[in-house]
Amino acid sequence: MLRKQWFYWVLATLCLAYQSSAWAHGFKAEKIQLDHPYAVELASQPGQFAIYFRTFKNTGTTPEVLRSAQTSVAKTVVFKTETHSINHEITWVEIKSISIGAGKSIVFRHDDEQGYQLLLQDLTKPMKNGDRFTLTLHFEHAGKAEVTVWVQQPRNAMKSHQH
Numbered sequence: 001m002l003r004k005q006w007f008y009w010v011l012a013t014l015c016l017a018y019q020s021s022a023w024a025h026g027f028k029a030e031k032i033q034l035d036h037p038y039a040v041e042l043a044s045q046p047g048q049f050a051i052y053f054r055t056f057k058n059t060g061t062t063p064e065v066l067r068s069a070q071t072s073v074a075k076t077v078v079f080k081t082e083t084h085s086i087n088h089e090i091t092w093v094e095i096k097s098i099s100i101g102a103g104k105s106i107v108f109r110h111d112d113e114q115g116y117q118l119l120l121q122d123l124t125k126p127m128k129n130g131d132r133f134t135l136t137l138h139f140e141h142a143g144k145a146e147v148t149v150w151v152q153q154p155r156n157a158m159k160s161h162q163h
Contacts, residue, residue: 031058031059031060031061031064032059032060032064032100032139032142032145033055033056033057033058034056034137034145034147035053035055036053036054036055036150037052037053037135037147037148037150038052038053038110038149038150038151038152039051039052039120039127039133039149039150039151039152040052040110040152040153041127047123047126049119049120049123049127049151050080050110050119050120051069051077051119051135051149052108052109052110052117053109054109055105056100056105056106056107056116057100057104057105058100058101058102058103058104058105059103060103061103062102063099063101064099064100064139064140064141064142065097065098065099065100065139065140066079066097066099066100066137066138066139066140067097067139068097068137068138069118069135069136069137069138070135070136071133071149072133072134073120073123073124073127073133074121074122074124075121075124076121076122077118077120077121077135078094078118078121079096079097079116079117079118079119080092080094080117080118081093081095081098081115081116081117082114082115082116092117092119098116110154118135129151129152129153130150130151130152131150131151132148132149132150133148133149133151134146134148134149135147135149
């Protein structure tokens with residue numbers, strides 16, 4: 001009987017540990033906190049995906065720079081930022097790196113009027129909602145961080161702007 005109880009205790013512990021890791025979707029690279037990396041299909045470009053983060057924060061006392069990113073699901077990952085014309089039209093411009101000030105957060109959301117995105121170019125395989133993949137981020141000081149990205153439909157898909 002004792003052996004059976006031990007088995008159930010181990011099984012319950014493993015299930016709880018698995019669920020906790022599945023629920024936790026935050027990552028850290030030294031002083032950089034990354035929460036909920038997600039990829040969405042661009043409404044204006046079906047089959048094209050961009051990566052965003054719920055939180056992208058530098059908790060350190062020195063600035064940090066995101067230098068590059070790579071993943072097996074795309075040949076290249078391009079950094080982009082939004083600019084606005086006089087007519088308030090949004091244009092995405094390619095940039096070489098992304099700076100994060102000490103103690104600052106940056107906007108990395110699909111539904112924000114300003115911010116950044118990581119554009120996946122030349123996908124190596126089609127993606128759909130629910131897929132997951134690894135993205136490696138290379139920081140100037142913090143080194144590299146591997147994060148798991150979820151492909152998802154934005155909650156407010158009607159509100160999301162065109163890219």
